[in-house]
Amino acid sequence: MSTVSTYAAIEIGTSKVVVLIGEILDGKTLNLLGVGVQKSKGVRKGKIVDFRAASHCTHTAILEAEAAAGVKVNFVFLSQTGAHLVSNFNKGSTLVRSSDNRVTKEDMKRAISDAKSKQLHVNRVYIHYVQNPFYLDGARVEDPFDCQGDRLEVGYLSIHGDERTIKDHIHVINGIGLHVEDMIVASVASGASVADDSDKKMGVLVIDIGSGTTDYVLYRDGYIVKTGAVPIGGDHITNDLRFGLRVDHENAEMIKKTYGKAIIDPSDYDEKIWLRTDPEGGLTIGDRQIRKRGIYQIVNARVDELFTIIQDELGGFLDPKHIGAGLILTGGSSRLNGIEKVAGSCLGLVATKTPISSSADPINSPENSTVVGLLTYALKHPNEGKTRGKKKSLMGKLSTILSF
Amino acid sequence: MDTLDDHSKYSENEKHSAKIFNSRLSIHLIGIGCAGSNLIRDISLKEIEGEVRLSVIDTDLNNLKNLQIDRNIQIGLSQTRGLGTGGDVDLGRVSAQSEKDRITKLIQGDDLVFVFTGLGGGTGSGVAPIVTKIASDLGALVINFVAMPFSFQGRNRSEIAENSLLELRQLADAVIPLPNDILIQQGREDVNVIDAFKEGNQWIEEAIYSICALLLKTGLINVEFPHLRKVFAHKGGRTLFAIGRGQGENGVQDALNNLIQCPLLHISEQSRAADHLLVNIQGGRGLKMPSINHIMRTVTDRFCSMDDTIFGATFNESFEDEVHILVLGTTDLDSGKAVASVTSLESKRFEDESFENELFTKPVHDSKKKESEEETRQGEFQFDLDDTGYFHQAEKNYYKDQDLDIPTYHRRNIQIVI
Numbered sequence: 001m002s003t004v005s006t007y008a009a010i011e012i013g014t015s016k017v018v019v020l021i022g023e024i025l026d027g028k029t030l031n032l033l034g035v036g037v038q039k040s041k042g043v044r045k046g047k048i049v050d051f052r053a054a055s056h057c058t059h060t061a062i063l064e065a066e067a068a069a070g071v072k073v074n075f076v077f078l079s080q081t082g083a084h085l086v087s088n089f090n091k092g093s094t095l096v097r098s099s100d101n102r103v104t105k106e107d108m109k110r111a112i113s114d115a116k117s118k119q120l121h122v123n124r125v126y127i128h129y130v131q132n133p134f135y136l137d138g139a140r141v142e143d144p145f146d147c148q149g150d151r152l153e154v155g156y157l158s159i160h161g162d163e164r165t166i167k168d169h170i171h172v173i174n175g176i177g178l179h180v181e182d183m184i185v186a187s188v189a190s191g192a193s194v195a196d197d198s199d200k201k202m203g204v205l206v207i208d209i210g211s212g213t214t215d216y217v218l219y220r221d222g223y224i225v226k227t228g229a230v231p232i233g234g235d236h237i238t239n240d241l242r243f244g245l246r247v248d249h250e251n252a253e254m255i256k257k258t259y260g261k262a263i264i265d266p267s268d269y270d271e272k273i274w275l276r277t278d279p280e281g282g283l284t285i286g287d288r289q290i291r292k293r294g295i296y297q298i299v300n301a302r303v304d305e306l307f308t309i310i311q312d313e314l315g316g317f318l319d320p321k322h323i324g325a326g327l328i329l330t331g332g333s334s335r336l337n338g339i340e341k342v343a344g345s346c347l348g349l350v351a352t353k354t355p356i357s358s359s360a361d362p363i364n365s366p367e368n369s370t371v372v373g374l375l376t377y378a379l380k381h382p383n384e385g386k387t388r389g390k391k392k393s394l395m396g397k398l399s400t401i402l403s404f
Numbered sequence: 405m406d407t408l409d410d411h412s413k414y415s416e417n418e419k420h421s422a423k424i425f426n427s428r429l430s431i432h433l434i435g436i437g438c439a440g441s442n443l444i445r446d447i448s449l450k451e452i453e454g455e456v457r458l459s460v461i462d463t464d465l466n467n468l469k470n471l472q473i474d475r476n477i478q479i480g481l482s483q484t485r486g487l488g489t490g491g492d493v494d495l496g497r498v499s500a501q502s503e504k505d506r507i508t509k510l511i512q513g514d515d516l517v518f519v520f521t522g523l524g525g526g527t528g529s530g531v532a533p534i535v536t537k538i539a540s541d542l543g544a545l546v547i548n549f550v551a552m553p554f555s556f557q558g559r560n561r562s563e564i565a566e567n568s569l570l571e572l573r574q575l576a577d578a579v580i581p582l583p584n585d586i587l588i589q590q591g592r593e594d595v596n597v598i599d600a601f602k603e604g605n606q607w608i609e610e611a612i613y614s615i616c617a618l619l620l621k622t623g624l625i626n627v628e629f630p631h632l633r634k635v636f637a638h639k640g641g642r643t644l645f646a647i648g649r650g651q652g653e654n655g656v657q658d659a660l661n662n663l664i665q666c667p668l669l670h671i672s673e674q675s676r677a678a679d680h681l682l683v684n685i686q687g688g689r690g691l692k693m694p695s696i697n698h699i700m701r702t703v704t705d706r707f708c709s710m711d712d713t714i715f716g717a718t719f720n721e722s723f724e725d726e727v728h729i730l731v732l733g734t735t736d737l738d739s740g741k742a743v744a745s746v747t748s749l750e751s752k753r754f755e756d757e758s759f760e761n762e763l764f765t766k767p768v769h770d771s772k773k774k775e776s777e778e779e780t781r782q783g784e785f786q787f788d789l790d791d792t793g794y795f796h797q798a799e800k801n802y803y804k805d806q807d808l809d810i811p812t813y814h815r816r817n818i819q820i821v822i
Contacts, residue, residue, distance in 0.1 A: 045801070095585060095586075230803075231801045236808070236811075240812060240813065244813060244820050291821055293821045294821050297813060297818055298812075298820060301811075301813040301818055302812040302813075305808075309803060
């Protein structure tokens with residue numbers, strides 16, 4: 001038991017807090033031990049707006065998961081989402097210094113440090129650096145060492161976020177006496193769980209539509225080339241329905257889940273549904289009928305806008321030729337009927353949903369792809385938890401803002 | 405002591421206000437050391453020649469004697485006997501400090517000071533920071549162009565240069581390093597040494613000319629001195645600097661390509677993105693508005709100038725179909741300015757959009773304005789724009805001027821069939 005590390009992957013999402021506890025045996029296999037799910041409170045669009053409420057439900061979820069697993073958590077991996085996350089692609093370049101124009105390790109180091117040296121605003125902090133391939137005089141090379149050329153370039157995708165928002169999240173975990181081992185951006189975590197290596201090699205776009213935010217990550221040639229978050233999620237669809245149909249939040253949520261379609265489907269859009277105010281389902285005064293067309297129009301407008309924004313954000317990166325594996329939709333809101341058709345036509349990619357299995361299986365449901373991805377990440381980087389000091393890695397990240 | 409200091413500051417302010425009334429911009433170009441004096445000797449500022457003051461500060465008496473500059477200061481006579489510093493930075497520093505009063509007198513009253521020097525040597529690395537500090541303390545905007553030593557000149561020299569570069573960044577409003585190594589990399593086989601150096605100096609000449617012309621000449625779109633000050637409001641960050649030239653039918657595109665390929669953008673000492681950007685376009689009479697728009701779009705996109713881009717355009721009679729683009733930018737290092745999550749989503753294209761709007765929104769006639777007001781007064785159900793329902797607690801989401809929390813169908817004016 002002593003050689004086993006227990007990891008907790010925690011996602012403080014907009015609609016729910018999920019805690020997965022897994023253990024890693026011999027650094028290879030991941031065993032899922034316990035799950036804790038709580039409806040989250042005090043979180044809007046991935047941001048903590050009510051600290052006490054958010055802490056309370058997170059702590060309950062952790063305790064629930066610990067009770068189910070029967071172990072205490074050693075290491076916590078925390079996911080980060082929200083529109084405050086920005087990924088920047090920074091190119092580092094250097095002139096090859098040696099007289100015979102052969103690339104030395106020094107040149108490579110210089111190019112890398114150059115790429116990483118983009119300064120951030122004081123209240124921004126780096127979360128990830130993702131390396132992209134080297135280019136020597138414009139031509140891509142896997143390992144430029146000892147190759148001949150003049151100008152060495154390397155791209156780094158740096159993902160950074162708002163320091164306060166991140167600190168709030170960490171503070172919630174610290175409140176229960178646990179330390180956050182590392183943070184992973186939700187989009188990267190989702191990408192790790194739903195796309196396999198061959199997808200990534202061919203190029204794949206993963207869009208995780210949560211309730212508050214939508215995270216996307218684009219892989220090309222096995223590298224992450226772009227990632228980001230759009231502050232639109234399933235909650236927006238519910239809210240739009242609430243305004244458009246003049247119903248309350250619960251009913252809007254029910255309509256979205258039962259009748260919602262992302263496409264304006266002419267086959268049944270003239271049908272009407274009854275809106276029941278009576279919890280028993282009986283007819284009462286105030287009940288009215290709503291035509292499905294209105295529902296479809298509202299949902300379609302929102303979903304279309306979401307993908308238009310993503311398309312806009314991706315800009316030149318969105319080239320179907322380089323995204324062979326197409327688009328994978330995941331996240332709770334990807335359950336929405338017809339959403340893959342809108343996504344496909346809007347982004348010009350072949351869109352698929354992650355298969356929806358029974359809700360009893362937490363690993364395969366689209367809502368949990370982020371948190372499962374977190375655990376997968378922990379499995380792939382097992383040494384991080386052991387070699388680094390308890391808070392060191394995190395402090396290292398926070399301290400980057402202080403250094404030059 | 406304190407009161408004395410205050411008093412001197414007060415009189416300083418008075419001088420400044422007097423200068424404003426004078427309304428003549430005083431631009432001063434100071435070369436320091438051997439590299440600096442060479443530039444001052446060779447520089448040609450075309451039609452604005454007489455409006456920029458040129459000076460040289462050096463420790464080497466022989467060098468100064470050969471110059472035809474009317475205003476030069478020989479410093480450190482007692483320390484170096486007029487023979488130069490021999491690479492001793494401390495000697496350079498002491499020499500400059502002993503002549504502080506004369507240097508102050510030289511710079512006094514200047515609005516914009518360009519300091520040019522080669523770092524790594526005694527005079528350059530020793531004197532330049534002191535001159536920069538004096539100029540900066542006097543309230544001038546100081547832009548430094550510094551030549552970095554060849555890597556074959558040894559580690560010692562480049563270390564001195566790196567240290568002075570860091571020091572200058574803290575003191576000057578902008579520091580633009582120009583590594584001599586580029587001269588080798590860019591130089592063709594048949595170019596002789598003198599021409600190679602001249603080519604390097606041409607960048608500086610072009611930059612100084614471009615900035616001066618921007619301020620002194622009346623252009624198509626004017627940039628005033630306060631604009632320039634705004635770009636360089638924060639010290640300490642890296643400076644972005646690039647020049648592009650193009651000629652002929654595709655002059656605009658050529659100039660853009662040339663700009664992006666500018667070798668100065670590919671050195672590690674330079675920043676590749678800027679928070680504040682100054683773009684100056686020089687062109688002949690044939691320069692068209694769509695071309696300017698295209699240039700600005702490409703430039704702001706390339707350098708991610710999220711916050712602000714100041715833009716000027718000047719006509720140059722001697723240019724026929726030639727286009728020159730100058731880009732000068734700074735990054736915020738310690739501005740302490742908050743990047744709220746709302747702004748983070750706004751893509752860099754947003755910047756372009758707003759710029760475009762600024763340029764192309766037509767003034768609305770008064771009668772039209774009234775009409776639109778009346779429209780809203782009609783007895784129709786009004787959506788309360790402040791009420792975002794479920795999201796009223798959370799921070800607002802803006803993307804391209806649209807509040808994403810307001811239902812999309814409402815923003816897109818879709819009639820809902822219930």
